[in-house]
Amino acid sequence: MTIRSFELLRPKSIAEASELLVKHGDDARLIAGGTTLVILMKQRVVHYPYLVDLQGIPGLDGISQDGESVRIGAMATHRSVERSPIIRNSVPIVAEAFGHIGNVRVRQSASVGGNLAHADPRLDPPPTLLILGAELAVLGPKGSRVIAIKDFYRGMYETALEAGEILFEVKIPAMPREAKAVYLRYSSLSANDWPCLGVAGLLSRIDSRCEELRLALGGVAETPLLVRGLDFVRNEKITGGLLDEVVKVVDRQIAPLPDFRGSEWYKRQMVSLFVKRAIRELEQRFSQ
Numbered sequence: 694m695t696i697r698s699f700e701l702l703r704p705k706s707i708a709e710a711s712e713l714l715v716k717h718g719d720d721a722r723l724i725a726g727g728t729t730l731v732i733l734m735k736q737r738v739v740h741y742p743y744l745v746d747l748q749g750i751p752g753l754d755g756i757s758q759d760g761e762s763v764r765i766g767a768m769a770t771h772r773s774v775e776r777s778p779i780i781r782n783s784v785p786i787v788a789e790a791f792g793h794i795g796n797v798r799v800r801q802s803a804s805v806g807g808n809l810a811h812a813d814p815r816l817d818p819p820p821t822l823l824i825l826g827a828e829l830a831v832l833g834p835k836g837s838r839v840i841a842i843k844d845f846y847r848g849m850y851e852t853a854l855e856a857g858e859i860l861f862e863v864k865i866p867a868m869p870r871e872a873k874a875v876y877l878r879y880s881s882l883s884a885n886d887w888p889c890l891g892v893a894g895l896l897s898r899i900d901s902r903c904e905e906l907r908l909a910l911g912g913v914a915e916t917p918l919l920v921r922g923l924d925f926v927r928n929e930k931i932t933g934g935l936l937d938e939v940v941k942v943v944d945r946q947i948a949p950l951p952d953f954r955g956s957e958w959y960k961r962q963m964v965s966l967f968v969k970r971a972i973r974e975l976e977q978r979f980s981q
Contacts, residue, residue: 767806833858
């Protein structure tokens, strides 16, 4: 099926791109890598008379170290994040998560900003960025602002971006010292399919006891979920009983939607399994 005709607009700056979005309103849409948008337009699920192309704006694809933090431009591809020495050295869990997306051809084209702004709750990167406390820099008609990623997702395919605002950079703070992080995803169909669920975990310890545990999940609620109420693990050792208590806390916060990847009951069972597996994996990483 062919795409209905549209006009491709090529701004030279983020400010100009924002102006075009405001000018054309609901008739315009940003296009970055286009790996999702083009498919939806070919299927005629959506149509926009104007596409605002970000490819010609310089400086949006960089990956750099800023003190102990890492900055990723919105036009950086998944593949560049996956392979970046800066990412692998500073926040390897991010490279791990981006390396799970689709296949190499998709990762070679898809952009970081497009992935995050699409706001599909099944995406791989958001859980890892949630446990790391990432911040998103955006620019719009009212100027620039920073949105904590925990406040970015408002619903399925809905974000905190206002009319004309464009996500242009992701800032990831350094991991806590002596902490380990892991990302596990489970696909009930093919490896290239959307994950049935994804679990990101971060654990810091002091003398074999938990100092802090962070968990975030994708695919089991309307938005990527940062688990609340895990303070009770502080100063505790990881035991089977503690894992069961963690799973109870997680289970009260998720709301899996049944689909052909699994029923609600099945997804809850897989969440229990993979949350425990992620924490056990974190423990093992301390002994490596």
